Amino acid sequence: MKLDTSGFETSMPVIGFGSNSEMLDGVSSVPSFDLPRTTDFDGFQKKSVEMVKPAKGTTTLAFIFKEGVMVAADSRASMGGYISSQSVKKIIEINPYMLGTMAGGAADCQFWHRNLGIKCRLHELANKRRISVSGASKLLANMLYSYRGMGLSVGTMIAGWDETGPGLYYVDNEGGRLKGDRFSVGSGSPYAYGVLDSGYKFDMSIEEASELARRSIYHATFRDGASGGVASVYHVGPQGWTKLSGDDVGELHYHYYPVAPATAEHVMEEAA
Amino acid sequence: MTKQHANWSPYDNNGGTCVAIAGSDYCVIAADTRMSTGYSILSRDYSKIHKLADKAVLSSSGFQADVKALQKVLKSRHLIYQHQHNKQMSCPAMAQLLSNTLYFKRFFPYYAFNVLGGLDEEGKGCVFTYDAVGSYERVGYGAQGSGSTLIMPFLDNQLKSPSPLLLPKQDSNTPLSEAEAVDLVKTVFASATERDIYTGDKLEIMILKADGIKTELMDLRKD
Numbered sequence: 001m002k003l004d005t006s007g008f009e010t011s012m013p014v015i016g017f018g019s020n021s022e023m024l025d026g027v028s029s030v031p032s033f034d035l036p037r038t039t040d041f042d043g044f045q046k047k048s049v050e051m052v053k054p055a056k057g058t059t060t061l062a063f064i065f066k067e068g069v070m071v072a073a074d075s076r077a078s079m080g081g082y083i084s085s086q087s088v089k090k091i092i093e094i095n096p097y098m099l100g101t102m103a104g105g106a107a108d109c110q111f112w113h114r115n116l117g118i119k120c121r122l123h124e125l126a127n128k129r130r131i132s133v134s135g136a137s138k139l140l141a142n143m144l145y146s147y148r149g150m151g152l153s154v155g156t157m158i159a160g161w162d163e164t165g166p167g168l169y170y171v172d173n174e175g176g177r178l179k180g181d182r183f184s185v186g187s188g189s190p191y192a193y194g195v196l197d198s199g200y201k202f203d204m205s206i207e208e209a210s211e212l213a214r215r216s217i218y219h220a221t222f223r224d225g226a227s228g229g230v231a232s233v234y235h236v237g238p239q240g241w242t243k244l245s246g247d248d249v250g251e252l253h254y255h256y257y258p259v260a261p262a263t264a265e266h267v268m269e270e271a272a
Numbered sequence: 273m274t275k276q277h278a279n280w281s282p283y284d285n286n287g288g289t290c291v292a293i294a295g296s297d298y299c300v301i302a303a304d305t306r307m308s309t310g311y312s313i314l315s316r317d318y319s320k321i322h323k324l325a326d327k328a329v330l331s332s333s334g335f336q337a338d339v340k341a342l343q344k345v346l347k348s349r350h351l352i353y354q355h356q357h358n359k360q361m362s363c364p365a366m367a368q369l370l371s372n373t374l375y376f377k378r379f380f381p382y383y384a385f386n387v388l389g390g391l392d393e394e395g396k397g398c399v400f401t402y403d404a405v406g407s408y409e410r411v412g413y414g415a416q417g418s419g420s421t422l423i424m425p426f427l428d429n430q431l432k433s434p435s436p437l438l439l440p441k442q443d444s445n446t447p448l449s450e451a452e453a454v455d456l457v458k459t460v461f462a463s464a465t466e467r468d469i470y471t472g473d474k475l476e477i478m479i480l481k482a483d484g485i486k487t488e489l490m491d492l493r494k495d
Binding site: 033034035036038040045047048075077079082084085086087088089105106107108109110111150151152229230232243244245246247248 | 278281282371372374375376377378379380381401403405406407408409411421435436437438439444
């Protein structure tokens, strides 16, 4: 099975010696993934996934509107029923004008987005111009396709602004790649879609769009146990992305549904 | 005829718990010294803490053979870095190196649950937590291992800091003094030892500051 290991190629020159230097083994040669020597690869992967229990369960969303692309996500990582972190960065800054969202295996998304960032930069240096969102998402999709069936878990959206305007693509570990205007990915996505679809208009201002995105994430965290933490909202415009807000969803709840103070029925009076 | 499945697994879990807390100018890394397999104790005096660089200390629980192999890889990569750059690796750089090293074995993972502690470029304490395949984030405190589910809720209660994702950005390091943090760690391990069979024997605490590393040992219950 020939895996595409171009993701690891480094343009650093090989230092001195040659292929029989033990100290540089694994550094100078193109590194490749260690594979277990077993006849039952799928069974082994199934067992090791149970053992590793990668962080899953999330709500991420992104949509295109008049002023660009709005991207939002929660920040909870769960391992089975245990919340392993409430502060995971699920919106990954690939470069100053492109964002990627994380859903599925945390390590898979972190690693491949970092790898994509490297490839985008190399494209810029080789071609003297920025890579398009379409091109970047294609690079990621092709890379994931070559690892199809090996148990990677990646459900990501690539959002950016290039020469053709705002761009949004959904890419997953099956190698699927979809262009679209509105996406939500993760265990909380059905709830987010409900709020997002009913409130969406193309002609929104940035404030309205960010409020819609924030509300959608909040409602998803309210109903989905695997989503929670902090709702982050980013905006991608012609000048690049900016982080608009990061709000704890617990506080957002009382902001949207404040508790009415109970009226006192008896007033305690000082004993005369 | 039903298919025969292999009874041999390349992995084992040697138990143990690791904790790290980041302060304004220090970092506390602690781990118990019990190494077990199944219900047996293999050693009461096995250190799970390993110094990778002047400003970066790694503590790992899980399968200690994988942990040992991981430490060797990181140590040799650090040596190469020192030869090439004429300086020690910073803690954030070591954190990314560890993440990549773990991910390279994505399809045959290191069964190691890591906590990396140290001082960042500004001299502030930093702690990074990992899962077994390399996803990592910088936090103010972390716990991994068999006692982590007992310890984390208590640390959340005592040290819960504003999330690093909030806007405007806030510091996630604890305002506790070094002595208070060490005391907290001792309390937390004493409690975990009561309720986790894989944690106990002795507690090893390493305190990292700009002027050097101090090590302390404390006895825990041996039953």
